[in-house]
Amino acid sequence: MSYRIGLVGKPSVGKSTFFNAATMNDVPEGAYPFTTIDPSVGEAYVRVECAAPEFDHACTPETGFCRDEVRFVPTKLVDVAGLIPGAHEGNGLGNQFLTDLNETDVLVHVVDFSGTTDAEGEPTEGHDPRDDIDFLETELDMWYLEILEKGIEKFSNRYAGKEAAIEVELAEQMSAFRTNKDEIKRLILRLDIGFDPIEWDPDDREALAREIRTETKPMVIAANKMDTPKARENYEAITSDPDYEHLTIVPASAHAEKALKRADEQGAVDYRPGDGDFEIQGELSADQEAGLSQIQEFVHEFEGTGVQRALETALFEELDAIAVFPGSANGEPEDGTFMRDCFVLPEGSTTEDFAYFLHSDIGEGLLHGIDCRSNRQVGSSHELEHRDVIEIVSTN
Ligand SMILES: Nc1nc2c(ncn2[C@@H]2O[C@H](COP(=O)(O)OP(=O)(O)OP(=O)(O)O)[C@@H](O)[C@H]2O)c(=O)[nH]1
Numbered sequence: 260m261s262y263r264i265g266l267v268g269k270p271s272v273g274k275s276t277f278f279n280a281a282t283m284n285d286v287p288e289g290a291y292p293f294t295t296i297d298p299s300v301g302e303a304y305v306r307v308e309c310a311a312p313e314f315d316h317a318c319t320p321e322t323g324f325c326r327d328e329v330r331f332v333p334t335k336l337v338d339v340a341g342l343i344p345g346a347h348e349g350n351g352l353g354n355q356f357l358t359d360l361n362e363t364d365v366l367v368h369v370v371d372f373s374g375t376t377d378a379e380g381e382p383t384e385g386h387d388p389r390d391d392i393d394f395l396e397t398e399l400d401m402w403y404l405e406i407l408e409k410g411i412e413k414f415s416n417r418y419a420g421k422e423a424a425i426e427v428e429l430a431e432q433m434s435a436f437r438t439n440k441d442e443i444k445r446l447i448l449r450l451d452i453g454f455d456p457i458e459w460d461p462d463d464r465e466a467l468a469r470e471i472r473t474e475t476k477p478m479v480i481a482a483n484k485m486d487t488p489k490a491r492e493n494y495e496a497i498t499s500d501p502d503y504e505h506l507t508i509v510p511a512s513a514h515a516e517k518a519l520k521r522a523d524e525q526g527a528v529d530y531r532p533g534d535g536d537f538e539i540q541g542e543l544s545a546d547q548e549a550g551l552s553q554i555q556e557f558v559h560e561f562e563g564t565g566v567q568r569a570l571e572t573a574l575f576e577e578l579d580a581i582a583v584f585p586g587s588a589n590g591e592p593e594d595g596t597f598m599r600d601c602f603v604l605p606e607g608s609t610t611e612d613f614a615y616f617l618h619s620d621i622g623e624g625l626l627h628g629i630d631c632r633s634n635r636q637v638g639s640s641h642e643l644e645h646r647d648v649i650e651i652v653s654t655n
Pocket residue numbers: 268269270271272273274275276277287288289290291292293294295296339340341342380483484485486487511512513514515
């Protein structure tokens with residue numbers, strides 16, 4: 260199992276550019292709406308400080324790669340088609356794209372902070388990015404609400420006047436959102452609306468749809484096109500607007516990330532993805548040099564291009580996932596390999612979860628784990644932490 264991060268947003272905000280920058284793919288990008296129709300899935304990476312130097316060995320990665328003591332751990336990134344207002348009613352490319360979102364674990368909402376595209380992705384000026392942030396949330400909420408209403412209707416038809424649990428029916432109806440009855444019960448309690456849906460007014464229903472959406476679709480906002488002056492103005496305004504305080508907003512330039520990765524491949528710069536600096540190498544044309552020094556100012560100011568940071572914030576902060584290295588207790592290489600793997604696991608994973616993650620046989624034969632830093636045994640229900648190095652001892 261590997262995590263899937265979904266890129267969402269209205270057309271022309273830079274989703275495909277962000278996708279290409281992160282995955283070094285080459286899907287079409289264009290200054291016109293609906294450049295993307297079919298979703299693409301690619302491999303992106305999240306950074307984790309490599310644990311190998313603590314054991315005085317060099318790592319030999321098989322999953323992902325390591326660059327100057329930073330591991331780049333693979334994760335799936337999905338570039339979906341642009342959403343426009345009314346998508347839940349089938350507008351634009353409609354419902355299918357909402358459905359694609361259900362196959363992701365966390366979302367990066369790419370927003371055009373430059374204000375140069377309107378609600379449908381057509382060129383304009385002075386568009387307020389706040390409208391786009393609001394629209395996407397509303398669109399998702401309406402989609403959830405529609406399915407929630409279906410669940411309430413079924414429940415009412417089936418159980419009028421009888422004892423039954425609404426959370427069971429809703430969990431079944433909304434299973435595609437990866438929710439369950441316990442979660443729904445908790446959210447109903449949190450909203451304090453009672454367990455009889457007949458008593459719920461439209462506001463209660465909407466509030467519940469929103470709660471379920473925010474629980475099941477954690478989201479980070481990538482404030483894209485920050486390489487333009489207008490985007491900076493909007494960024495200042497929105498990050499100091501109390502109505503938007505609850506959001507996680509990462510300033511980003513997909514253009515800058517793409518340019519730096521290309522330049523690194525060509526040997527024009529030495530750039531480790533995500534870094535807040537890079538070195539120019541060799542002879543460059545005056546144009547190239549001017550372009551790169553602009554990007555350099557940008558990454559100095561924002562401590563990177565924001566592309567890596569948006570993905571890592573989604574996985575490690577919004578989802579609270581952890582990265583774990585399988586290790587060997589004596590801290591020595593085996594068969595000439597060392598710290599081949601690094602895996603991303605859900606928050607709260609235990610030694611046993613990790614063993615089953617590696618293989619069901621390993622899970623079934625689990626005896627205990629060993630924390631390779633301290634050489635201490637850890638029990639099967641021991642909760643793992645980010646960057647733990649663990650050997651699993653199993654009879655299988
Ligand atoms: N200035 C600036 N422009 C960008 C940036 N990222 C993307 N763009 C431009 O924005 C336009 C749209 O980019 P796409 O990546 O095709 O946008 P999209 O969100 O995938 O659009 P659809 O597939 O139509 O939904 C292109 O002209 C890109 O060059 C950025 O970081 N800075």
